[in-house]
Structure formats: C-alpha cells, structure tokens
Amino acid sequence: MEFTTDALVLRSADYGENDRIVTLLTAKRGKLSAVMKGVKKAGARLNFASRPFCFAEYVLAEKGPRYTVTGASLYDGFFSLSEDIAALYGAACVTQAADILLYEGMAGGPLLVSAVHALGELSEGKGDAVVRFFLEALSLAGYPVTAGECPVCGAIPHGRMRFDMDRGAFTCDACSEGVPASETTYLAISSVLGGGSCAGDGCLRALRLLGAYFLVKTDSRPQSLGEYLRLLHPLH
Ligand SMILES: [Zn+2]
Numbered sequence: 001m002e003f004t005t006d007a008l009v010l011r012s013a014d015y016g017e018n019d020r021i022v023t024l025l026t027a028k029r030g031k032l033s034a035v036m037k038g039v040k041k042a043g044a045r046l047n048f049a050s051r052p053f054c055f056a057e058y059v060l061a062e063k064g065p066r067y068t069v070t071g072a073s074l075y076d077g078f079f080s081l082s083e084d085i086a087a088l089y090g091a092a093c094v095t096q097a098a099d100i101l102l103y104e105g106m107a108g109g110p111l112l113v114s115a116v117h118a119l120g121e122l123s124e125g126k127g128d129a130v131v132r133f134f135l136e137a138l139s140l141a142g143y144p145v146t147a148g149e150c151p152v153c154g155a156i157p158h159g160r161m162r163f164d165m166d167r168g169a170f171t172c173d174a175c176s177e178g179v180p181a182s183e184t185t186y187l188a189i190s191s192v193l194g195g196g197s198c199a200g201d202g203c204l205r206a207l208r209l210l211g212a213y214f215l216v217k218t219d220s221r222p223q224s225l226g227e228y229l230r231l232l233h234p235l236h
Helices: 079-083 085-101 109-123 129-140 183-193 200-218 225-232
Strands: 002-015 019-026 030-036 055-063 066-076 161-164 169-172 179-181
Touching (some): 085 225, 179 200, 200 225
Antiparallel strands (some): 002 019, 161 169
16 A cells, blocks of 8 residues: 655665665654665665655555655755754754654654754754754653743742753752753743744753753653764864
C-alpha cells in the first residue's frame, strides 16, 4: 500500500552498498524509518530526499512493518545551512530534539510545522530559532516551560531566582529547590514565549537551561547542542 505525506529527514544512515535508511518526521504518522533503495548510486533520482534537513512530500510504500520511499517532491532542502557552520549545528539541534521528543503515537503535524519553520529561520540567520523550537517542541511533547509568575507565591521573580525542573517554571529564590537561574535567562525565555525574540547572552543562557531541562525530562539532550553553544560564543 502506498501513501503520501509531508516529511522532514531527521537522520540518514548508509545501508548496504547503495541504499540509505532515513528517519522521517511525517505529518501523517509521526516518526518512522524508511529504506531508500539505490540512492547512493551516481545520478540517483531521489538522492536529494535522503539528505538531512530535506523537507518534501514523500511517497511511501508500506509492507508489513517496513516502509520504502518510492517518490519525493522537494519543498525545501535548506541548502544555505551548509554555508554557515553555526546555523548547521543549530539545525542539527532541531532535528535531534525532534528525534528525542517524538514518542510512538505522537502526532507529527504540529512538530513538523515547527521544525520546518525553525530551519527556515536558521537559514535566514535568526539566532534565536533554536530557543523558539525547543520551547514549542517541549510543549508539544508534554513538557511545557513557562516564564511568568512564580507558581509558588504568585509574585514575578526578579534578581536571583530558580528554575524548577518539575514544574518547568521559574520561581523566586526562596520558593523552590530548583537550579539557580539568572534574570537574563528568565527574560530571554519570557520574551520568546510571548512571541518576541532573544539574542546574545540571553539566547545562550536560555539554550543552556533548556538543554538541562531536556536531560531531566528525557534522559537525553540534542548531542550537537554543546558544539552549537561553543560556536555561538567561543569564550563560554
Ligand atoms: Zn515565589
């Protein structure tokens, strides 16, 4: 049986001499792996669709538990990412985060929209795209982060504060046992959650905190995040 679905390549691995296996974030069936036959041969028609960050309409043949890609129409390959090493690592953080967060049975559509939007922003050089994506993706997976009133006492946290990993929220210094967090981090995350942006030190600190939050919630974190942080700010 064949079906078509919009999908983004999260991972691609060589398989045998001429084939690849791609891990796709699909709109219709969440995350799945599919074989792409012959795509490593010179001039292979579907080679483009086996590359990381390829966003396309895929035609998939389903046979038992196995999927094979039989066709693809490109929407965007985000090719300009390869010209900016930091943006490339940022994009890897996006696909790795989606890969970690997508559990079996989770709807893929909203996460796909969010990931494709983030890759587009990274291609345009927007430095806070990964912060925005992490917040959206964590929320879709059931681990929302908030940055408003302290959930314990209702005051707006300021100065020294904490981030409570259980609640996914910033609290006053005295109100929780959470990890110490800076006002800069709070303001950056609050801005992005409110539809705004963040930059520089705020962006870095937000990414560091969200990386720690990932680890607590999923026992994993995007493996490219460390290198991405170093590329954004070599002195840190
Ligand atoms: Zn409080």
